[in-house]
Amino acid sequence: MMQKVSSQQAMELENEYGCHNYHPLPVVLERGEGVFVYDCEGERYYDFLSAYSAVNQGHCHPRIINAMIEQTKKLTLTSRAFYNDKLGQAEKYVCEYFGYDKALFMNSGAEANESAIKIVxxxxxxxxxxxxNEAVIVAVERNFHGRTTTIISASTDEQATKNFGPFMPGFQVIAYDDLAALDEALANPNVAGLWIEPxxxxxxxxxxQDGYLKKAQELCKKHNVILMMDEIQTGVARTGAMLASDHEGVHPDMLILGKAISGGTIPVSLVLCNDDIMDVIHPGEHGSTYGGNPLAAVVTVEALQVIKDEKLxxxxxxxxxxxxxxxxxLVEKSKLATLVRGKGLMNALVINDTEDSSTAWDICVSLKENGLIAKPTHGNIIRFTPPLIITEEQMNECCDIIERVVLEFESAMVEE
Structure with missing residues (x-):
């Protein structure tokens, strides 16, 4: 049923038959290998988004794909009505890998966060x-944990919330990186959890600020509150540590993972915590038809092992x-690029423009035309998250592209 189409045909089909819930960059990807993706016409691009950090191990990593193929030949789905021979082994593996007693396998990152909310x-x-019915979960401004109606009830992003109410009660949203506000909020005896991205x-x-996560952990212990760390984007080596919370030596009470734990092959997510927390859930109270399927179990183990074996x-x-x-x-010689920030290979370049300007978008279109794909967020910020297998030679080539495009844009703006 599927036919080879041109990039233009693919975009037209999506526009006509698909829900317009995304605004993609005008590039149609057909194939991926390592740090590269290819469009329908065979043009090659460096991927500097990595499917929002789901493809940390590189596109179509042969070990992960082979593990997936072999398991697909045997058994893909049983539901949790029955045991399967792979899930328990995968649960043991991830618990030992991240240092917890219990693991709950789900599918999407949003589903893992929903599960975490219920458990907490x-x-x-x-x-x-x-x-x-009086439990409170404290969240922080500018958070992003997913787009379900419960999750957006804690969002401060108007685009995520406008016209989607009424919203779920039970959340208190405070300023990010504000320890005084955090201490005050957690003092409420009805607070069960602090839900945060590192x-x-x-x-x-x-x-x-340095020390914020460590102090947040101390405040959670002081007030008997579960520290819920959403590392769906930041985890699995993305920030130059296995977990971003590792940079401060923080071991959260509850760890929420997704994206790269399957190497970008199938949706897999995890909630990890110790027995005293996870054991509140009993049969019939939570579940997922696909959660914990044998295919996901095999893929997760191989994807995480690749991270260690290849020293990513x-x-x-x-x-x-x-x-x-x-x-x-570049920032030091440019008036257009004003700030770079990040850890590991999770970085952003801030463009000296307003959030409602198209400059960052136009730069990303030009980057695409020069062989590198990235995507702006919040108007004037370009996020750069390449696969973690990138070499120094490739990185310098990509930085050359970014520098050339930004300086060309700046020169054109001066001429205007």
Whole structure:
């Protein structure tokens, strides 16, 4: 049924028959290998988005694909009505990998966050003796945890919330990176959890002050609150550590993962915590038909093992230093690019423009025309998150492209 189409035909089909819930860059991807993707006409691009950090191991990593193919030949889905021979092994693997007692396999990142909310609320009622239906989860401004109606109830992004109410009660949103506000909020005895990203990726790669996460952990212990760390984008070596929370030596009470734990092959997500938290959930209270399927179990183990075997934590850290060093040089000689920030290979370049300007978008279109794809967020911020397998030679070539495009844009703007 599927036919070869041109890039133009593919875009026209999506526009006519698909929901207009995304505004993609005008490039149609047909094939991927390592750090590269190819369009329908065979043009090659460096991928500097990595499917929002889902493809940390590179596109179509042969080990992950082979593991997936072999399991697909045997068994893909049983539902959790029955045991399968792979799930328990995968649960043991991820628990030992990240240092927790229990793992809950789900599918999308949003589904993992929804699961985390349910677990934390029930823990609050059973273990903290919060009165029924009065549990509060504290979130922070500019957060992004997904787009379900419950999750956006804690969002401060008007685009995510406008015309989608009424919203779920039980959330208190405070300023990000504000320890005084955090201490005050957690003092409420009805607070069950603090829900936070260690680096705010979708918001534009915002990093908190050094020590914020560590102090947040201490405040959670002080007030008997579960620290819920959403590392769906920041985890699995993206920031130059296995987890972004590792940079401060923080081991959250609850870890929420997704995206790269399957190497960009199938939707897999995880909630990890210890027995005293996870054991509040009993049969019939939570589930997912696809959650914990044997295919996901096999793929997750192989994808995480690739991270260790290929030393992608170390490469992410080293290549991030190269990228930020090169971009800092650009900032120092450019009036258009004003700031670079990030950790590891999760970085952003801030364009000296307003959020409602098209400049960052136009730069990304020009980057595409020069062989590199990236995407702006919040108007004037370009996020750069290449696969973690990128080499120094490739990184410098990509920095050359970015520098050339930005300086050409700046020169054109001066002439105008």
């Amino acid at each position: 609320r029930k823990w609050g009622y059973l273990k903290k003796n919060i009165p029924d 680096i705010q990726g979708e918001a534009g790669v915002y990093l908190p 934590v170390e490469n992410s850290n080293a290549m991030g230093e190269v990228f930020r060093g090169r971009m800092q040089q």
